[in-house]
Amino acid sequence: MGRLSSSPPPPQSVELRRWTLSEAVHLRGLRASLHEELTGDVLGEGEALEEVPELVVLIATELATNALRHGIPPTIVRLLATEDCLILDVADHDLGSLPELTDAQPDGAGGRGLQLARALSLDVGWYATDRTKNIWASFPRTARLSGSRPS
Incomplete structure (x- = not known):
């Protein structure tokens, strides 16, 4: 590790947007809402995402799942933007543990969220505030991913 x-x-x-999750059943709503924020479109049942939105939604789901499973609720997911990047920031309230990159584990054992974030994002890191432990991952910001809907 x-x-x-x-x-x-x-x-x-x-x-750009913030979601507060207290249990795993909220993950589906996070995925749909995050997709809509990134593309301006509602995600249809079974519809595939474009590459960058799909990666952002996948990593958001993985990091939020880790936070719900191993952290102290509520989990706060924020979508942030710079001029050229989108940043996912996922916080939980467990200040007593540090995020660890786990070695490969058997299927179903979990713990791959940080490895996926490192493999699929531009950069990943963590920081603590006086109340939360935050994990973040950054992604390229394309023309379509403006981070705001047209007026």
Whole structure:
């Protein structure tokens, strides 16, 4: 097992949207709402996502699942933006544990969220505030992923 690097997300980031989850049943709503925020479109049942929105939604789901399973609720998921990146910031209220990168585990054993984030995002890290432990991952911001809906 290894430690994840400790550093806050870029200070110039702006919060686009926030979700508060208290249990796993809220993950489906997070996925649908995050997709709509990223693309401006409602995700139809069984509909595939474009590459970057799909990665953002996948990592958000994985990190939020980890936080719900191993942290102290509520889990707070924030979508942040800089000029050229989108940043997922997932917080839980367990200040007593540090995020760890686990070695490969058998299917169904869990613990792959941070490994997926490291493999599929531009960068990943963590930081603590006086109330939360936050894990973040950054993604490229494309023209379609403006982070705001047209007026």
